[in-house]
Amino acid sequence: MEKELRERARELLESGEVGVVIGYGWNRRKRRTTPVFIRKPEEAERLVFNPLCVNNLSVYLTRKYPDIQKLGRAAIVAKGCDIKNIVVLMAEGQLKRDDVYIIGVRCNGVVYRQELWQGELRPEIMPVKCHNCDVREPHVADTVVGEPVLFTPPEEPVGMVFDKIREIDAMSPEERWQFWMDHFSRCIKCYACRQVCSLCYCERCITEKNMPQWIETSAHPRGNLAWNLIRAMHLAGRCTFCGECERACPVNIPLNIINQKLVLVVKDAFEHRSGYDPDTHPPLIVYDTEDKEDFIK
Amino acid sequence: MEDKKTEEGWEPKIMAFVCNWCTYAGADLAGTSRMHYSPNVRIVKLPCTGRIDPLFVIKAFENGADGVLVSGCHPGDCHYTSGNYHARRRWIVFKSLMDFVGIHPGRLHFSWVSASEAIKWVDLIDRITEEIKKLGPFMEYRGLKK
Amino acid sequence: MPRIGVFVCQCGNNIESTVDTRKVAEEMKDLPGVVFTCSYKFMCSSPGQEMLKEMIKKHDLDGVVVSACSPHMHEATFRKACEKAGLNPYRCEITNIREQCSWVHPDKTKKTGTLKSMDLTRMTIERLKRNRPLKTISMSVTRRALVIGGGIAGIQAALDMAEGGIEVILVEKEPSIGGNMARLSETFPTMDCSQCILTPKMVEAELNENIKLYTYSEVEKVDGYIGNFTVTIRKKARYVKEELCTGCGECWEKCPYKAESEFEMELKERKVIYTPFPQSVPNIPVIDAPDCVMIQKGKCGVCAKVCGPKAIDFEQKDEFIEEKIGAIVVATGYELMPNERFGEYGYGKIKDVISGLQFERLASSSGPTGGRIVRPSDGKEPETVVFIQCVGSRDEKKGVAYCSKVCCMYTAKHTMLYKHKVHHGQAYVFYMDIRSGGKRYEEFVRRAIEHDGAMYLRGRVSRVYEKDGKVIVQGADTLSGTQVEIEADMVVLATAMVPRGSAVELAQRLGIGYDKYGFYNEYHPKLRPVETVNAGIYLAGTCIGPMDIPDSVSMGSAAASKVLSLFAKEKLAREPIVAHVDTPVCNACWDCLTACPYKAIEKEGIRDREGNIVRWHAKVNEGVCQGCGVCVAACRSKCIDLAGYRDEEVFAAINAF
16 A cells, blocks of 8 residues: 555656645654655655554644745645544635645554554554545545455444433533533643644634733633634534544643534534535534524523 | 621622613613612613623623523514624623523523513512522622733 | 723612612722723713713723613713713623613612622723724725616616616526516506506616616526625526617518417417517517527528528527626515415316416407407307305415415406406405405405405315316305305416525525515514615515515615615725634634625635745635624634624623623
8 A cells, every 4th residue: 555655645746747746654763653745756665554554644734834835836645534624624725736746545543552552453543533434435535546445334323422422412511511611620721622623723713812812822711612612613513523632732632522422513503524425514614504592582 | 708698788799781772772662661670780782782701791790790581582582683693692602601600590681571571670680689688799700810 | 001081970869779780880890901990870871972982081091881771772972972081982882770680670778789890890991991993894885786686676676777877787587678568467455557567667777778688587696795786697698699689570570480478378379589578678589599490400590591680599608797787676476386386276277267467368458369258278258257266375385374465456456457448347355354454455355346346255275176068166155154166168377476596595595584485584574674684685576575566665765775875975984893714724624604694705825936825724704704703702712803702802791700
């Protein structure tokens, strides 16, 4: 597979079709993979793909990285889950289909903790998103590399995140409040969740707006709550549950739970699943006259 | 916290974000018709419910609101044709989110009140004031360190 | 530091009885930025306004808060007073302490009302500190109007506007203006012939120097906003050079091929080169390209050979014309619901089951039979005719929920026309209710029943079928509680009026609202019946809903008067409550553009020196924006804000809570 991947990347660079290939390479000790930006055909050898390739590289296609945009048209090595984000970027006018060459990689799942990786992929070491993945065969791509994957996701999504959502739903408001305040109070406002997210591409994040200052920037529980609520709201209907925010969070706030909760709400209320169709508007900027309103008195 | 709830003379503070054309006019009609209702609500008038940002609600709680009401024109009646439909979508998600983080549903209310529904407005304010009185001051939010 | 004045109104005793206005004024004095406060008996009175103006000057106020009645009452009054005193009117904000305080909180100790009034006034003061002076937006106006649809409503609107001295462009989809009214025989309740009253108006429209007629044309695209629209009109290929054609009729006399006549509703054939009816305006034929052997196969060309002025042009192409206009009147009219939907009535299967409009053609002296009422199947005079009302109307399951309003009247008219032409004939009418509200309408129906002997049966028809050359109608007469079976010679269905099939598409192009059926929404169904939410676009006639000729004509005139009053002003002024984009931080995600109910947001590209677009951002068209603020809430980076309701102002009010 890697041979195929490198071959494709080399061709793209040689022909001048793209100016840069965004992909994964080994770090120095070959323990982790790291984003690489290949600009010369001969460097295509550096590209790798394996279950340690967890990063969602689509973030490098956004306006957050003007330096990368200057390198010319980009090709990107993307798993199905990463492609979902690219699709949202297209739906939101951030990318045109032709602006990017997607090298879709067939994926059997990834491993977040490299110390658990011993050359064999076992379900226990894969994150929740992989267990429910319906895009192991990349759904939007210019070329697809790798062996075909035979996997059918379970009908009802499974995994800890979903168990936890059910658990929280069953709690009293006081218990929920306690649960989240325990987590949010740890937030140090480092905004790693925002930096790693390819859908948090704003030129100016709302936290940086100071006339008026909507969100208090210092790290204290009140401002932390406002930030986390608004972060979740701003991703509602757009988040693809790629899990990068939670992975990046240095204080382990379970952002996947809150994100997935809203994914479920949006799916249930608007029958919208983010990241599948570049021509569908994000659900919160459109409406249906028949939207449910049992809570509006 | 417990004694604050039972403190004599405590009155809930309720902030209402309403649209100019329906609910604001409905509230005016309640006055013109000399109806009476609980004095706990403070109205912030906006052109349309579509203008109402979830941040307004968060800010209201941060500023000590014990409850928040958001109200506008009935579906199909929006002065701007579809502002309330946009608002409704936003509320569906926002309400689920607020529920999920443990804001008691009794503290955040949504309603449609038309320019002719003075009675509905009066009943609504009395009802939510009662409900919030039972819940007591929103010490959880107010107590968040800053 | 701002210099704010706070004026608390007692409103006689209306506020004062439950609010201690002096105390409110006293308390506000200590707020930073407040330099003057007072309590006054009647702020809205002339002395009150004078005092306001005087204090603005005396204390050099740069902002005013009036705590009084609802802003819906006197906001304009106080803003005007401020303006006269040299203050920007938008630097005056109102606190509602009457409708939303003193009147609803009857605490005679004044404790409740005073407390709430202080809170509300404080919120307004803080809001005022953050607000900005605004300038009324003034826009130029193109004094030309477009009328879409050349039926009676559109013709009336065009004529009235042209009379008023403005240039009008009248676009009609069909080869001739006239609309559905041209099809009618006589009109209720006066029984004057439809064409006799319509054709003079059609000719007037053609001859009026201020009216530019585009027939066989459609509106392709609409850009711009009130006072400044640009429309693209598709002038469909007629294959006849209009400037040369004299309308002599030689071509359609000689044309060897025939097709169904749309105008005659399949009751007659027409030639392939044709005008829809003899009084067509303009009297210039069109070639029906799909049926023309010359255009399809390159053989024939008879019309070109016989045409004296050489007006036939088989090579003609659709033309696109751009016109600049300031206002639009939409008068696209109605069509009938397809009768095929109602299988139980046999329409389409039984030749002698026809629609109301087909009956109009049969009764019309210029119609396919020259006004003789005969059966389409064998040309015989029908001796028994059954009229079925509410076909599709008031039938939520198979048709539409609404009442088509005109059918009761025209059915009564049909029975009379029939009786006048077939003296020994008998008309039966199956009806649900007779709705004959209107001047001389009820008398008209009574005449049909009492004088012309129409048999009215209250009940529904369950089945219509053919037997031995007769049309058998089975139904219920609910008044006598019996089942009825009538051996009829002909059945006429009063089918529901529905909007044009293309109505929704046009509404979306124009950015106006429509209901679930496709009828256009008025700005306000009672008080602004010919306006739409999109300023500068007006409505007339049956595109709004079923109505009769007098109503359509009235609405045409009403729309015209709206346009004339719009054009009477040198410049258009409008409230400056519009959105603005802070362009450098715009993400160009176009959420605002998608969410905007008015299509008021555009994409704007920034170019480098070579002319390449280097980045995009959203731009608000001030003329179109109505100030709802949907875009502001939709914008994640908060780069859009709404003048008059800016985030900062709302934020300040919440903070003062």
